[in-house]
Amino acid sequence: MKNLYLIAYLDLKESIRAKWFLVYSLVFGGLIALFFIAGVTESQVMGFSGLSRLLLMYIQITIVILPIFILITTVRSISGDRDNHILEYMLSFPISLKQYYWGKIIGRFITVYLPVLFAMIIAVVYGFFKGAIIPWSIFFLYTGLLFSLSSAFLGIAFFISSFVKSSEVALGIAFFIWIFLLAFIDIALISLMLQHRLNEELIIFIAMINPMELFRVAAISLFDPELTVMGPVAFYILDLMSQSLFVLLSIAYPLIVGLFFALLGFKIFQKKDLV
Amino acid sequence: MIQVSGLTKKFGAHISLDNVSCEFNKNESIALMGANGAGKTTLIRSILGYYHPDSGEVLINGLNTIKERVKVLENISFVPQLPPPIKLSLDELMQYISVSAKVERDLILHYANDMKLDVTANLNKSFFKLSGGMKQKMLIAISLAKKSNIIIYDEPTANLDPKARDDFYRLLKQNEDEKVLLFVTHRLEEIKDLVNRQIYMDLGKIVSDEKI
Ligand SMILES: Nc1ncnc2c1ncn2[C@@H]1O[C@H](COP(=O)(O)OP(=O)(O)OP(=O)(O)O)[C@@H](O)[C@H]1O
Ligand SMILES: [Mg+2]
Numbered sequence: 001m002k003n004l005y006l007i008a009y010l011d012l013k014e015s016i017r018a019k020w021f022l023v024y025s026l027v028f029g030g031l032i033a034l035f036f037i038a039g040v041t042e043s044q045v046m047g048f049s050g051l052s053r054l055l056l057m058y059i060q061i062t063i064v065i066l067p068i069f070i071l072i073t074t075v076r077s078i079s080g081d082r083d084n085h086i087l088e089y090m091l092s093f094p095i096s097l098k099q100y101y102w103g104k105i106i107g108r109f110i111t112v113y114l115p116v117l118f119a120m121i122i123a124v125v126y127g128f129f130k131g132a133i134i135p136w137s138i139f140f141l142y143t144g145l146l147f148s149l150s151s152a153f154l155g156i157a158f159f160i161s162s163f164v165k166s167s168e169v170a171l172g173i174a175f176f177i178w179i180f181l182l183a184f185i186d187i188a189l190i191s192l193m194l195q196h197r198l199n200e201e202l203i204i205f206i207a208m209i210n211p212m213e214l215f216r217v218a219a220i221s222l223f224d225p226e227l228t229v230m231g232p233v234a235f236y237i238l239d240l241m242s243q244s245l246f247v248l249l250s251i252a253y254p255l256i257v258g259l260f261f262a263l264l265g266f267k268i269f270q271k272k273d274l275v
Numbered sequence: 276m277i278q279v280s281g282l283t284k285k286f287g288a289h290i291s292l293d294n295v296s297c298e299f300n301k302n303e304s305i306a307l308m309g310a311n312g313a314g315k316t317t318l319i320r321s322i323l324g325y326y327h328p329d330s331g332e333v334l335i336n337g338l339n340t341i342k343e344r345v346k347v348l349e350n351i352s353f354v355p356q357l358p359p360p361i362k363l364s365l366d367e368l369m370q371y372i373s374v375s376a377k378v379e380r381d382l383i384l385h386y387a388n389d390m391k392l393d394v395t396a397n398l399n400k401s402f403f404k405l406s407g408g409m410k411q412k413m414l415i416a417i418s419l420a421k422k423s424n425i426i427i428y429d430e431p432t433a434n435l436d437p438k439a440r441d442d443f444y445r446l447l448k449q450n451e452d453e454k455v456l457l458f459v460t461h462r463l464e465e466i467k468d469l470v471n472r473q474i475y476m477d478l479g480k481i482v483s484d485e486k487i
Contacts, residue, residue: 013363014363090361092351094346096345274326275325
């Protein structure tokens with residue numbers, strides 16, 4: 001346990017010093033600042049308070065940039081350390097591979113999750129002083145959603161990192177996964193739907209397997225409990241389960257995806273040569 | 276103490292270790308020599324449990340180096356051929372080592388001092404920003420502070436100035452009792468009075484092994 005914390009702590013310290021972390025924090029902090037400057041909180045659109053609106057906008061942008069940030073910064077963590085012989089030295093001390101791998105994951109998770117969370121907290125605090133009503137349910141939902149989205153992509157990134165040979169390939173794979181989940185699946189499904197090749201239920205099912213898509217739907221579900229904006233999708237989802245179950249699923253599913261890939265990565269890490 | 280039996284390691288079609296068997300015992304100081312690419316580093320990494328061999332195994336005090344890596348590594352000090360570009364500061368690196376391997380921090384400072392490396396002035400500096408020789412001094416200090424009964428050096432003196440080399444050999448001489456010292460080198464004359472066994476490798480095999 002002690003070694004696990006040690007590795008997480010040192011990785012965290014190292015990341016915080018890195019330039020990418022500065023950029024990363026500035027992007028999310030800056031996003032929130034921009035919303036305030038733009039006066040999003042003062043608006044009253046569709047009957048939602050300004051602060052809820054702001055959080056929704058924040059989450060919608062976050063879903064696009066958070067995964068690529070996590071993938072790019074993490075996809076080389078294990079493979080990079082292997083290539084430049086850092087593992088050769090650091091693992092010559094009595095530390096189990098388990099502690100090393102999971103310690104790295106925990107450290108990295110804190111690094112990527114805290115800035116997005118803090119940005120949201122700043123928004124809420126600032127909104128509070130501006131006299132806005134704080135939409136707690138939305139805030140907690142988003143905290144949970146961001147948590148599980150971060151873990152999904154962190155798991156995928158560590159998985160890639162465990163087997164990939166060169167940095168270029170790692171980045172290539174990362175970018176491909178991101179664009180694939182973000183756009184290609186949607187485009188493919190829409191075209192299938194237009195051609196009536198598959199039935200709608202199947203299409204929606206495929207769409208919801210994608211953690212990013214699930215996240216999107218869940219993020220607006222609190223604004224629109226009947227999910228009317230989603231059209232037929234909502235019909236099938238709410239036919240299948242209650243809204244609270246759906247919210248639970250949208251948090252649990254990406255979390256499980258992340259754990260699954262992280263575990264797979266660990267198995268590969270254990271089986272491969274360390275240098 | 277170290278038992279290598281029938282060890283074969285291939286990289287693709289290239290055989291880096293070809294059915295190597297040997298044994299290293301207490302109070303032996305071994306110079307491991309051979310041409311570039313002979314397989315010395317590969318052998319050492321196998322002893323440390325980094326490579327999954329194609330056949331054979333390495334046992335240290337009867338424990339398999341891959342399956343029981345934590346227990347095995349408690350007894351090993353190691354300095355690699357090239358100091359890695361670790362981004363941790365010296366302070367953090369010492370923390371990593373003192374927590375994971377129970378090495379006293381003061382002892383690292385003590386040996387660093389003996390090697391004429393001023394750690395306290397560089398505490399917050401990243402390890403990879405030290406000069407080549409300073410890095411090696413730091414790793415050597417750590418290896419001595421970690422009181423292990425197996426000490427493995429893969430050519431640690433490449434970047435050391437002559438004075439530092441002398442300091443190093445003197446410290447090693449004081450610390451080799453009751454231990455296994457495995458020392459990869461291309462300059463036997465420098466460590467002649469330190470070692471009592473010489474092993475030559477070529478093309479992944481041990482070609483000569485003599486005690487002196
Ligand atoms: N990770 C690897 N992938 C492919 N080939 C490797 C790898 N590691 C070592 N080799 C090959 O194995 C052979 C032995 O390498 P090794 O590093 O053990 O030599 P060495 O005796 O330490 O040489 P040197 O004196 O130059 O340090 C070389 O031909 C090398 O190319
Ligand atoms: Mg070598």
